[in-house]
Amino acid sequence: MTAENSPSALLAARDLTFLRQDEPVFGPLDFALRAGEVVLVEGDNGSGKTTLMRVVVGLLHADEGTLYLDGAPLDRDLARGRLLFLAHHLGLKADLSPLENLRIAIGLYGCREAITPQQALHTVGLQGYEHEPVRQLSAGQKKRSALARLLLVPADIWLLDEPFANLDREGIALVNRLIERHVAEGGAAMVTSHGAVTFLHGEPRRLRLSA
Numbered sequence: 001m002t003a004e005n006s007p008s009a010l011l012a013a014r015d016l017t018f019l020r021q022d023e024p025v026f027g028p029l030d031f032a033l034r035a036g037e038v039v040l041v042e043g044d045n046g047s048g049k050t051t052l053m054r055v056v057v058g059l060l061h062a063d064e065g066t067l068y069l070d071g072a073p074l075d076r077d078l079a080r081g082r083l084l085f086l087a088h089h090l091g092l093k094a095d096l097s098p099l100e101n102l103r104i105a106i107g108l109y110g111c112r113e114a115i116t117p118q119q120a121l122h123t124v125g126l127q128g129y130e131h132e133p134v135r136q137l138s139a140g141q142k143k144r145s146a147l148a149r150l151l152l153v154p155a156d157i158w159l160l161d162e163p164f165a166n167l168d169r170e171g172i173a174l175v176n177r178l179i180e181r182h183v184a185e186g187g188a189a190m191v192t193s194h195g196a197v198t199f200l201h202g203e204p205r206r207l208r209l210s211a
């Protein structure tokens with residue numbers, strides 16, 4: 001048994017490789033993400049950070065290697081409801097309001113108990129904008145609208161691609177608070193960022209991709 005497929009890892013990879021036109025975008029890559037842990041995925045522009053996240057959530061297929069969930073080869077049916085992806089492209093329907101977008105997310109992925117979409121939007125600072133069409137929101141407000149999904153949708157493994165992009169100082173602090181609370185409750189997060197990650201409880205582990 002290796003660190004990658006040890007039962008203590010929620011998510012892990014061994015020899016994970018993704019190719020474009022027979023050239024590796026990343027890999028072979030080994031990593032493990034344990035409960036209560038943040039892994040910061042680092043690398044220059046084009047080094048494959050977003051591609052890695054898309055492979056982990058199943059939007060792209062790895063050419064080689066294995067992903068593990070709870071120590072067993074990842075089964076996409078079992079992974080549904082465990083992985084939550086906040087993509088750089090936020091996946092919001094522009095003609096719908098933040099509230100309507102959240103209701104769609106809840107319909108697809110379920111909702112945590114003891115929180116409503118309105119409360120989630122309040123927490124991310126969108127009170128007063130609940131019913132505005134998303135296309136009329138600023139870039140930071142759109143990002144906040146997407147962040148509200150993190151509060152509502154039950155998933156223990158967060159994959160956050162540039163979660164700080166377009167946010168003001170208070171928004172950056174909000175993301176750091178959300179991540180800290182998530183890992184304190186036994187969740188885990190993989191985060192790509194070109195900066196802005198500050199944690200109260202120690203340094204995140206780092207996974208470096210090279211272009």
Ligand SMILES: Nc1ncnc2c1ncn2[C@@H]1O[C@H](COP(=O)(O)OP(=O)(O)OP(=O)(O)O)[C@@H](O)[C@H]1O
Pocket residue numbers: 020025043044045046047048049050051052
């Ligand atoms: N749809 C696509 N078709 C072809 N090549 C792509 C596509 N998307 C990304 N690539 C290429 O794959 C490589 C990795 O891209 P990726 O977006 O994963 O990098 P990244 O590390 O997230 O970059 P950034 O820091 O700029 O966000 C780059 O060389 C990019 O040009």
